[in-house]
Amino acid sequence: MAGAALRRLMAEYKQLVTNPPEGIVAGPISEENFFEWEALITGPEGTCFEGGIFPAKLIFPFDYPLSPPKMQFTCDMFHPNVYPDGRVCISILHAPGDDPMGYETSAERWSPVQSVEKILLSVVSILAEPNDESGANVDAAKMWRENREEFNRISEKIVRKSLGL
Amino acid sequence: MRNLLVTVATLALTVVVVGNAYIQKKQFYPSVVYITKSNPSMAVIYLQALIIIWLMGKLMQKIFFGELRAAEIEHLIERFWYAITETCLAFTVFKDDFSPKFIALFALLLFLKIFHWLAEDRVDYMERSPIISWLFHTRIVLLLTLLGVVDLYFISFAYHHTITKGASVQLVFGFEYAILLTVIVNTTIKYILHIIDMNREVFWENKAVFLLHIEVLIGFIKVALYMCFVALMIKLYTLPLFAFRPMYYSMRNFKKALNDIIQSRRAIRNMNTLYPDATAEELAAADNVCIICREEMQAGAKKLPCNHIFHVSCLRSWFQRHQTCPTCRLNVLRSSPDSQSTPHAAAPPPPQIPLQNAGVPPLFAFPAWQPPFFPHMPNVNIHQANAPNVGEFQRQQQQQQQQTQQPSQPQMSASQSQPFSSESGTSQTPGAFIDSSFSRQFPFPFMIPPIPPFIPGITTPPLPPQNWNGLSLEELRQMEDTGRRGVEARLQCLRNIHTFLDASVILMQQYLTSATITATSGVTTSNVGSQNNTSDSNKTNETVAATNLSTDTSEPSTSQTMFSNQSFETSSTSNSASDKSENSNQQNEFQDKLR
Numbered sequence: 001m002a003g004a005a006l007r008r009l010m011a012e013y014k015q016l017v018t019n020p021p022e023g024i025v026a027g028p029i030s031e032e033n034f035f036e037w038e039a040l041i042t043g044p045e046g047t048c049f050e051g052g053i054f055p056a057k058l059i060f061p062f063d064y065p066l067s068p069p070k071m072q073f074t075c076d077m078f079h080p081n082v083y084p085d086g087r088v089c090i091s092i093l094h095a096p097g098d099d100p101m102g103y104e105t106s107a108e109r110w111s112p113v114q115s116v117e118k119i120l121l122s123v124v125s126i127l128a129e130p131n132d133e134s135g136a137n138v139d140a141a142k143m144w145r146e147n148r149e150e151f152n153r154i155s156e157k158i159v160r161k162s163l164g165l
Numbered sequence: 166m167r168n169l170l171v172t173v174a175t176l177a178l179t180v181v182v183v184g185n186a187y188i189q190k191k192q193f194y195p196s197v198v199y200i201t202k203s204n205p206s207m208a209v210i211y212l213q214a215l216i217i218i219w220l221m222g223k224l225m226q227k228i229f230f231g232e233l234r235a236a237e238i239e240h241l242i243e244r245f246w247y248a249i250t251e252t253c254l255a256f257t258v259f260k261d262d263f264s265p266k267f268i269a270l271f272a273l274l275l276f277l278k279i280f281h282w283l284a285e286d287r288v289d290y291m292e293r294s295p296i297i298s299w300l301f302h303t304r305i306v307l308l309l310t311l312l313g314v315v316d317l318y319f320i321s322f323a324y325h326h327t328i329t330k331g332a333s334v335q336l337v338f339g340f341e342y343a344i345l346l347t348v349i350v351n352t353t354i355k356y357i358l359h360i361i362d363m364n365r366e367v368f369w370e371n372k373a374v375f376l377l378h379i380e381v382l383i384g385f386i387k388v389a390l391y392m393c394f395v396a397l398m399i400k401l402y403t404l405p406l407f408a409f410r411p412m413y414y415s416m417r418n419f420k421k422a423l424n425d426i427i428q429s430r431r432a433i434r435n436m437n438t439l440y441p442d443a444t445a446e447e448l449a450a451a452d453n454v455c456i457i458c459r460e461e462m463q464a465g466a467k468k469l470p471c472n473h474i475f476h477v478s479c480l481r482s483w484f485q486r487h488q489t490c491p492t493c494r495l496n497v498l499r500s501s502p503d504s505q506s507t508p509h510a511a512a513p514p515p516p517q518i519p520l521q522n523a524g525v526p527p528l529f530a531f532p533a534w535q536p537p538f539f540p541h542m543p544n545v546n547i548h549q550a551n552a553p554n555v556g557e558f559q560r561q562q563q564q565q566q567q568q569t570q571q572p573s574q575p576q577m578s579a580s581q582s583q584p585f586s587s588e589s590g591t592s593q594t595p596g597a598f599i600d601s602s603f604s605r606q607f608p609f610p611f612m613i614p615p616i617p618p619f620i621p622g623i624t625t626p627p628l629p630p631q632n633w634n635g636l637s638l639e640e641l642r643q644m645e646d647t648g649r650r651g652v653e654a655r656l657q658c659l660r661n662i663h664t665f666l667d668a669s670v671i672l673m674q675q676y677l678t679s680a681t682i683t684a685t686s687g688v689t690t691s692n693v694g695s696q697n698n699t700s701d702s703n704k705t706n707e708t709v710a711a712t713n714l715s716t717d718t719s720e721p722s723t724s725q726t727m728f729s730n731q732s733f734e735t736s737s738t739s740n741s742a743s744d745k746s747e748n749s750n751q752q753n754e755f756q757d758k759l760r
Contacts, residue, residue, distance in 0.1 A: 066483055
């Protein structure tokens, strides 16, 4: 019998395949390694990221679901909650205990109740409504707050790039 | 492509160097001497050797691992640079022994180290991949055996060398290979555990525990080895700086493993003692899926204080890290019952039912204070006789009301013919009769009957037991028990406290009700009130309360409540006799006045 982490990942994959949430596709990159996933996230409608399809990589730890996975966009992304190198900074991806930004309560941290689906839905929601207080990308946070037009222009560019246009 | 280019270029350089030497010297031996004497030529030869080692490594990798994964390569490169740095540091200690042979030995060590790391990573990978081929097993078994044999050979070689020729750089090698051997042993054990796990049909709960124990053991051996080595090196040479980083890491890992094991044991202990097993109904009521592993729960599920249910093994591994409920983040350690060590004073023992009086019909007259608007009062006797049938809640309420009335009872209860023998113990309070009859005649929601007005200042809430006599030795022992029974006994205790609290809430409501009655219902009641007030105050002591409490329990209607203070009866019988005679006098007096 396979390990607990692997079985849980397989269960989540099955769930995502049989009952996919809108605008999200995710699965292991290769059948041989269930601990590296690729996800495609559609930019939520009515936002500046509308229409974009953003690929991201999910790396799961050995002790998943006790520890959170890491998520990183593999495309260009300009967003207050995404580091310039693509790593996503949302509270549910942080294990209780460590607090990189010093602003989160433990109630919004990772717990085994979370899942890939919930993570991706959270990411969709921060695409729609960035949290400019956490500021993984300070430039983006500042622009989002002060110069929304410029921000929208850049995100439109990113959307077009993500579609290969 | 670049690798191929480098290989070809190096080969070409070597050919040029060797060809040049041969052309110049024309003979084998002078050529060799020429090459070794010429530094540029030696540099090329060293480079060639390096390339050959690298090619060998590639070949070994192809044989034993096939294609390396990105994570493995990343891991390897990171470790490799540390190893190189430490090797250079080691050179500084042994600069006197510096020779090509010495470098070759270190290169071999590094080369073997790399394969140890890769083997470790590969075995860890077994847990990640759903597909493990026979090729994988063959490769791992072969590699582990080979590396183990090589390690053992070098250890014995170093040992003999040190024994026969005294301390030398062989000490470092012997030690390094010993550390590598622990890695191999650890990897082999992990591999075996993974194999066992994979061939099992059901989930192997104890695997994590096994792994943890092995980690601690291996960690301990490593730390001990490093300690010995550093001590030896300081004694024979100098401070072995190159061993400090790995020593620090192995100590940290050991500490972490030890901590893990302690946390794990605590989690297991808590799990076994604090949280009850989830029953089949509870499992069915929840959606029967453990939120941690997303699998169905059949047996071996535990319920947390917050009513969330998980697999035992899943909870254990989570509690090792965080002592919170995964779903609601309730801190399970903080919320566990505090009464564990200090059973609360207010905790009456579990029900013990004195039923000897069950059939005795209560003898009494109507309460003197009976308000005219209680038309059902004539039926009181009949209802009381049937009282054992009333529901738990009713009984509880009744009792609470009895308790509320206890302080004022001496004046208010008009039962002239009340039997006073403590044996029969049916010192009925009028409130009780009214309640039972009342609640039977009225629909259920009307649970709080209007009780006779009395002076709020006199009334006391249900009194907690005054001493430990209230709990029998057996009950106390039960509460101290660590097992399930102990927890249940403590829970029972807490529940009793809860009932007491409920009682006081109801009391408050009664105060309010009685206040309104006093306001609306004429002179009689207010008279009674003033009577109570004037004649009593000094008798509303705890003894009376306790006495009444004890006699209440023997009354059939309340005999099954949680407040069965059987032991109070014994403790307070002596007091009760005198109090009761006093009570009877006053009651008589009281009734006369009312007439």
